[in-house]
Amino acid sequence: xxxxxxxxxxxxxxxxxxxxxxxxxxxxxxxxxxxxxxxxxxxxxxxxxxxxxxxxxxxxxxxxxxxxxxxxxxxxxxxxxxxxxxxxxxxxxxxxxxxxxxxxxxxxxxxxxxxxxxxxxxxxxxxxxxxxxxxxxxxxxxxxxxxxxxxxxxxxxxxxxxxxxxxxxxxxxxxxxxxxxxxxxxxxxxxxxxxxxxxxxxxxxxxxxxxxxxxxxxxxxxxxxxxxxxxxxxxxxxxxxxxxxx
Amino acid sequence: xxxxxxxxxxxxxxxxxxxxxxxxxxxxxxxxxxxxxxxxxxxxxxxxxxxxxxxxxxxxxxxxxxxxxxxxxxxxxxxxxxxxxxxxxxxxxxxxxxxxxxxxxxxxxxxxxxxxxxxxxxxxxxxxxxxxxxxxxxxxxxxxxxxxxxxxxxxxxxxxxxxxxxxxxxxxxxxxxxxxxxxxxxxxxxxxxxxxxxxxxxxxxxxxxxxxxxxxxxxxxxxxxxxxxxxxxxxxxxxxxxxxxx
DNA sequence: CGTGTGGTTGAACAATGTCAAGCTCTGTGG
DNA sequence: CCACAGAGCTTGACATTGTTCAACCACACG
Numbered sequence: 001x002x003x004x005x006x007x008x009x010x011x012x013x014x015x016x017x018x019x020x021x022x023x024x025x026x027x028x029x030x031x032x033x034x035x036x037x038x039x040x041x042x043x044x045x046x047x048x049x050x051x052x053x054x055x056x057x058x059x060x061x062x063x064x065x066x067x068x069x070x071x072x073x074x075x076x077x078x079x080x081x082x083x084x085x086x087x088x089x090x091x092x093x094x095x096x097x098x099x100x101x102x103x104x105x106x107x108x109x110x111x112x113x114x115x116x117x118x119x120x121x122x123x124x125x126x127x128x129x130x131x132x133x134x135x136x137x138x139x140x141x142x143x144x145x146x147x148x149x150x151x152x153x154x155x156x157x158x159x160x161x162x163x164x165x166x167x168x169x170x171x172x173x174x175x176x177x178x179x180x181x182x183x184x185x186x187x188x189x190x191x192x193x194x195x196x197x198x199x200x201x202x203x204x205x206x207x208x209x210x211x212x213x214x215x216x217x218x219x220x221x222x223x224x225x226x227x228x229x230x231x232x233x234x235x236x237x238x239x240x241x242x243x244x245x246x
Numbered sequence: 247x248x249x250x251x252x253x254x255x256x257x258x259x260x261x262x263x264x265x266x267x268x269x270x271x272x273x274x275x276x277x278x279x280x281x282x283x284x285x286x287x288x289x290x291x292x293x294x295x296x297x298x299x300x301x302x303x304x305x306x307x308x309x310x311x312x313x314x315x316x317x318x319x320x321x322x323x324x325x326x327x328x329x330x331x332x333x334x335x336x337x338x339x340x341x342x343x344x345x346x347x348x349x350x351x352x353x354x355x356x357x358x359x360x361x362x363x364x365x366x367x368x369x370x371x372x373x374x375x376x377x378x379x380x381x382x383x384x385x386x387x388x389x390x391x392x393x394x395x396x397x398x399x400x401x402x403x404x405x406x407x408x409x410x411x412x413x414x415x416x417x418x419x420x421x422x423x424x425x426x427x428x429x430x431x432x433x434x435x436x437x438x439x440x441x442x443x444x445x446x447x448x449x450x451x452x453x454x455x456x457x458x459x460x461x462x463x464x465x466x467x468x469x470x471x472x473x474x475x476x477x478x479x480x481x482x483x484x485x486x487x488x489x490x491x492x
Numbered sequence: 493c494g495t496g497t498g499g500t501t502g503a504a505c506a507a508t509g510t511c512a513a514g515c516t517c518t519g520t521g522g
Numbered sequence: 523c524c525a526c527a528g529a530g531c532t533t534g535a536c537a538t539t540g541t542t543c544a545a546c547c548a549c550a551c552g
């Protein structure tokens with residue numbers, strides 16, 4: 001973890017400038033500023049929430065990539081979804097007490113920290129923000145719906161193509177590429193997200209690379225032909241234009 | 247659809263009597279009564295929300311079973327989850343405009359109907375209920391998390407055993423058995439929920455039946471040995487004791 | 493008595509997993 | 523500077539799991 005630095009004020013939140021995010025009223029911004037209790041910088045690979053643990057905090061992704069996962073008794077891991085800037089992390093754990101999934105940093109990340117005990121104040125005093133929180137929870141649900149469709153019914157090639165396309169899109173929308181358009185994942189991450197073995201994942205990725213749709217680089221990939229990738233993926237599944245920010 | 251009958255008042259809601267559900271204050275109950283605009287009775291097999299359509303309503307399950315699903319272009323269907331009494335249906339569609347999943351009645355059902363446009367009033371005037379709505383959304387998310395782990399990483403036998411066990415538990419908690427402890431699903435439903443072919447599902451179910459864990463009856467199953475079923479399923483994954491009701 | 497839906501089974505085949513090996517980096521300690 | 527170890531990627535051969543095709547049965551309903 002890097003040393004603590006002075007914290008970003010919500011009024012200066014870089015996300016406000018992005019088209020993807022809805023804007024706040026001045027009142028909401030100042031409330032959020034008081035609601036935010038700090039920031040946390042984590043290195044790639046660190047654990048944000050441990051599987052099975054209760055967290056005293058809710059986080060918001062300021063920059064970087066995370067993923068949520070569940071591990072089976074025998075050690076097999078399933079990645080549930082990836083989180084990008086603007087996503088809420090730990091809402092489930094906050095509302096329902098401990099839950100059985102972990103969260104890990106995929107890249108170096110900066111998170112805004114909120115106290116879970118004060119979430120109810122947000123509901124009490126700023127119902128539009130409360131509505132936005134619910135919106136984000138539903139949007140998360142939508143992502144999982146898509147994931148289930150992929151895991152249950154799509155072929156290896158489609159599944160992987162769709163995942164890569166989604167990651168690429170999220171990176172674009174939130175300006176979250178690593179250097180030179182690279183999304184920072186390993187093939188293990190892809191395998192664990194798709195429910196495939198590492199070997200099978202590798203073969204599928206090599207296939208996509210040989211067809212010129214992507215390049216696999218060290219610990220990441222670059223999309224070479226987004227349209228063809230989207231075609232292979234099969235499903236249009238457009239993401240909402242704009243989303244609330246908390 | 248059956249003929250409309252006089253509507254259940256929230257103050258007489260049968261769910262209030264069940265241990266699983268939290269209770270409301272008198273104020274909340276009366277607000278919900280004014281919020282509820284009607285009831286709808288549907289026969290087994292009817293569509294509640296069409297895939298890709300926007301719905302003007304939010305529903306609450308008063309009695310019966312539903313399931314949410316997504317269909318691929320080529321007609322393959324993935325069942326995302328099953329809904330039992332107390333579950334919220336259509337929240338996603340309400341908050342995010344149209345979404346790409348459908349909802350269908352598995353058994354005859356009775357749903358309470360709310361106007362989606364008035365949801366914001368609930369957030370404005372009853373923040374505890376708003377909090378409960380978010381709780382339910384998160385709990386839905388948790389169910390999907392489990393589903394993804396199953397689809398991605400569990401063997402056929404485990405997957406099916408766990409699903410049956412969960413369905414059985416939900417039926418118990420909400421008193422939603424069909425006659426004589428039967429959960430009303432076909433093998434097609436199981437197959438579509440598990441991402442398996444019908445044939446493979448049949449073989450897996452026969453296996454469980456031969457081991458004496460379940461009986462398969464016409465259009466449904468009965469759990470014969472819940473503990474062994476749970477053991478085969480492998481994962482404890484206890485459900486929360488109590489949940490809010492809206 | 494057809495006809496349709498739901499369930500059951502076998503056999504051939506396709507998709508995916510497992511095992512085993514080797515390759516290329518990068519970082520670290522001698 | 524070199525040797526070595528570990529992480530990530532790649533590939534082949536073979537085992538297992540799951541799908542497809544093609545029947546057939548039982549029952550409910552007109």
